[in-house]
Amino acid sequence: MKDFTDLIRALTGLTWPIIAGLLVWRLFPTLKDIIRSRGFTVKVGQTELTVQEMSEQVLRTTAEIQSSLADVAAGRAPEATPEPRTLRAILWVDDHPENNTYEAEQLRSLGVTVKTAKSTAEAEHAINATFDPFDAVISDMGRDESGSNNANAGLDLIRKIRNQGHGVPIFIYASTRQADRVSEITAAGGNGATNSVSQLFRLLRGVGEFPRDAA
Structure with a gap:
């Protein structure tokens, strides 16, 4: 039993x-x-991304890091900081901020405050409403503005900021085709353009040290 x-x-x-x-x-x-x-989602900061979106951004950033390491290995030194200042706050203008989530979180991890705006109007309001000026502005080139696509929204933003007397450095972060319009961007008053994450960080590092580096 x-x-x-x-x-x-x-x-x-x-x-x-x-x-x-x-x-x-x-x-x-x-x-x-x-x-x-790939319907699973991952929360990064305040934005929810699908696994596919997160994977693509991680892969792209990793590739850029590898590229930067290759430059160092080849003996090409990073650009020097022109003045001893700290990059504390950035305004990032893009009608699809989720496209830049990983880059923005990297900046936040370095101690930089990143505020986002989805349109030129929002960006103007943010710039004029703050008592502490932004140390840099990052913008895409084409955006949906007032219900229609404006292929030159980045240029328009640069001109409006300059016409209001603001000297804040402005960088265009966009596709290769748009980033290649450097002459137009600088003629409008911009300070640079790129489609590369590592190059974007170099441009920002040219404005000032990241807070974590300066600490």
């Missing part, structure tokens, strides 16, 4: 693993579709 009781207990212990295995087997096609769709 004891042997029979032990057998029943053993079979009972196996019941839940068997049931769980059957459920996983039955749900496997659904789970596979979810994984393929």
Whole structure:
């Protein structure tokens, strides 16, 4: 009788693993579709990204870090800081701020305050409303403005900021095609343009030290 009781207990212990295995087997096609769709989300700072978006940004940033390390290995020194100041606050203008989440969080981890604006109007308000001026402005080039696409929104923002007498450094961070319009950007009063994360950090480092570096 004891042997029979032990057998029943053993079979009972196996019941839940068997049931769980059957459920996983039955749900496997659904789970596979979810994984393929990359529908999971990850929260970075205040923004929620899909796994795909997060993976792409991590891969791009990692590639840029590798590029920077290659430059150092080749003996090309980073650009020197022209003046001893600290880069404390940045205004980032983009109608899709989620595209820059990883870069913005990197800056925040270095002690930089990053405020976002989705339009030229929001950016103007932010610049004129703050008592502590921004140390730099980053902008995309094309944006949806007032219900329509403005392919030169970045240039318009630069001109408006300069016309109001603000001398804050302004950088365009956009696609290769837009970043190649350096002559137009500098003619409008901008201070540089790039599509590279590492180069963007070099441009900002040219404005001043990051707080974590200055501490």
